[in-house]
Amino acid sequence: MGMPNRDEVKGKFDQAKGTVKENVGRAVDDRDMETKGAAERAGGHLEEGYGKAKRKVGEALEDAGDAIKR
Secondary structure: OOOOOHHHHHHHHHHHHHHHHHHHHHHOOOHHHHHHHHHHHHHHHHHHHHHHHHHHHHHHHHHHHHHHHO
16 A cells, blocks of 8 residues: 555545534534535545545556566
């Protein structure tokens, strides 16, 4: 497994930030903040998934290139 790329890291960060907002919103009974946090967390999951897919494609291309060089 390669190093996480920028999209994966940003996705993880957004997930954490969204979770915090969601929990704070729930604690102070602010439905708007809670909903925005849930949306941010979901967006972070999507961004992380996109980053993982992008990394895997890159790794597959590197492996194909290495196989061709042999």
